[in-house]
Amino acid sequence: xxxxxxxxxxxxxxxxxxxxxxxxxxxxxxxxxxxxxxxxxxxxxxxxxxxxxxxxxxxxxxxxxxxxxxxxxxxxxxxxxxxxxxxxxxxxxxxxxxxxxxxxxxxxxxxxxxxxxxxxxxxxxxxxxxxxxxxxxxxxxxxxxxxxxxxxxxxxxxxxxxxxxxxxxxxxxxxxxxxxxxxxxxxxxxxxxxxxxxxxxxxxxxxxxxxxxxxxxxxxxxxxxxxxxxxxxxxxxxxxxxxxxxxxxxxxxxxxxxxxxxxxxxxxxxxxxxxxxxxxxxxxxxxxxxxxxxxxxxxxxxxxxxxxxxxxx
Numbered sequence: 598x599x600x601x602x603x604x605x606x607x608x609x610x611x612x613x614x615x616x617x618x619x620x621x622x623x624x625x626x627x628x629x630x631x632x633x634x635x636x637x638x639x640x641x642x643x644x645x646x647x648x649x650x651x652x653x654x655x656x657x658x659x660x661x662x663x664x665x666x667x668x669x670x671x672x673x674x675x676x677x678x679x680x681x682x683x684x685x686x687x688x689x690x691x692x693x694x695x696x697x698x699x700x701x702x703x704x705x706x707x708x709x710x711x712x713x714x715x716x717x718x719x720x721x722x723x724x725x726x727x728x729x730x731x732x733x734x735x736x737x738x739x740x741x742x743x744x745x746x747x748x749x750x751x752x753x754x755x756x757x758x759x760x761x762x763x764x765x766x767x768x769x770x771x772x773x774x775x776x777x778x779x780x781x782x783x784x785x786x787x788x789x790x791x792x793x794x795x796x797x798x799x800x801x802x803x804x805x806x807x808x809x810x811x812x813x814x815x816x817x818x819x820x821x822x823x824x825x826x827x828x829x830x831x832x833x834x835x836x837x838x839x840x841x842x843x844x845x846x847x848x849x850x851x852x853x854x855x856x857x858x859x860x861x862x863x864x865x866x867x868x869x870x871x872x873x874x875x876x877x878x879x880x881x882x883x884x885x886x887x888x889x890x891x892x893x894x895x896x897x898x899x900x901x902x903x904x905x906x907x908x909x910x
Contacts, residue, residue: 600626600658600666602729603782609643611656612724619668619723627651627662628728667726669736673702688756693749700744703736710742711777711865712787721783731781734792739817740773754832763832770825773818774881776867786870786877790816820881824859826897828852846907856900863895 598619599612606612615625632640635647653660677698684691707717714720727736747770754763780788792812831851838844862884869875879885883895 598666598668598723599725601629602667602726603731604729605629605643605648606725606782608646608648610648611658613657613659614724615659616719619671621665621668621670623666623668624661624664626658626666626726627653627660628664628666629658667728668723669703669727671702671704671722672738673700673704673706673741675700689754691751691753693751695750696748698744698746698748700741701738702741703738705741705743711775711790712785721780721785721788725782732789733812734778734790734816735788737790737792737812737816739775739790739819741817742772742775744773744818746770759836759838761832761834761836765830765832766827767830768825768827771823771861773822774820774863775817775865776820776880777865779868779870779873781873784871784873786866786868791819791867792816823861823863826859826861827857828897829854829857843908843910846909848903848905848907850903852901852903853898854900858896858899860895861897 598617599606599614601610601612610629617623617625629648629651632647632649634640635642635645639650640647641650651658651660652662675698677696679694679696681692681694683693704722705711707720708715709720709722722735725732727733747768749766749768751766752763753765754761756762776791777787778789778791779786831854832849834846834848836844836846860883863881864877864879864884865881866877867880869877885895
């Protein structure tokens with residue numbers, strides 16, 4: 598974490614990092630507020646913009662000042678209910694489950710799938726306070742990127758003589774789609790969810806009390822979800838016995854039998870990386886390879902088959 602907001606950092610205030618646990622009540626930094634006479638008295642001149650000097654008399658913002666620093670409480674909450682049904686007969690068995698769930702919060706965890714940042718516990722999420730409101734969309738909770746409301750898992754198999762035939766069907770709802778803006782200081786793409794209902798950037802008041810910001814409904818997942826997927830898979834095997842203890846099994850697995858090709862990952866970068874305010878022409882299109890937030894293929898894995906022979910003894 599650092600104790601300055603984006604506006605202050607762009608004006609030249611030092612960004613000194615501290616490792617810790619951010620929270621709404623955290624006070625380990627000294628707050629600096631705008632002032633009207635840069636270079637006069639306690640109003641320090643940072644590239645033509647005035648901010649009050651830190652109380653410790655140095656350019657180092659570290660140290661408590663009795664005022665919350667302006668971080669949110671990071672959290673993620675997973676709630677779910679699961680219904681299971683299963684039945685077994687002498688040569689037939691069935692297993693099915695349905696999960697209704699919700700993953701909600703403002704902190705995805707050590708890996709950020711929104712911008713692809715793989716820095717456990719040192720992501721850019723808390724590099725700046727939000728006392729100027731420029732990171733409001735990042736702080737306000739909403740549906741997190743890996744949320745899936747509905748998940749069905751249906752499995753069954755039938756055994757007849759030396760044959761074993763099985764099938765699985767896995768209908769799954771899509772993941773939330775969010776309009777992600779460039780980071781206002783780092784200019785990295787896909788960092789800050791849009792918060793259209795916020796009041797916009799606001800400076801700290803003259804009493805250095807952090808401003809409050811709201812985004813009714815949350816910015817995350819505001820653009821709906823990716824499509825449902827319905828992969829259907831088959832398994833078959835034939836056992837050839839070679840005496841009391843030895844046998845050979847011929848196995849075939851067919852994945853995504855009907856070659857379903859739904860788009861499961863879309864480009865969620867509303868702006869071109871490094872160019873805040875410039876619309877990304879690939880926004881909401883399939884997230885192709887090379888996009889930091891994507892995986893190699895934005896579509897479902899196509900039909901594939903696996904054939905094998907297994908010798909058991």
